[in-house]
Amino acid sequence: MQNINKNEILITGYAKLPEETTAYKLYSVVGISLRVNIETSEIIDADITLATSVAKQFFKDVVVGKSMKKIDEIINIFERQYLGTAKKSIITALKICHMKYRDYLRNIESDDE
Incomplete structure (x- = not known):
């Protein structure tokens, strides 16, 4: 079992899926989990x-290694290159994570003051 670095957090975001998708039949919402290094935002x-x-x-190939500070770059990839029905739901869930x-x-900053 891998230890969790104290500088890492897990962020989740959810958005309703279109009813005509297979994923909707399985989950009804798209759920995203992102493990992020808070020192680097990676x-x-x-x-x-x-x-x-x-x-x-x-999804994993697009987001892993990217920065949370550059969420627009990630979203642009989905807007241009993801042609699935769940596109809007994925983008919404990413925005929620951001x-x-x-x-x-x-x-964190206000706690440090």
Whole structure:
């Protein structure tokens, strides 16, 4: 079992899926989990509740190694290159994760004052 670094957090975000998707039949919402290093803002690992392993791997390939501070770059990739029905749900869940991350950093800064 791997130890968790004290500088890492896990952020989750959820968004409703379109009813015509297979993932909706399985989950009804898309769930995203991002493991983030708070010192570097790098996404270290990621997972998503989609129906196919190819879609899950695409998500992971896009986000792992990217910075939470550059969420627009991540979202742009999904807007241009993800042609699945769950696109809007994924982008919404990513934005929720980003909001949670910004709030977390603000709270850390205010605790330090």
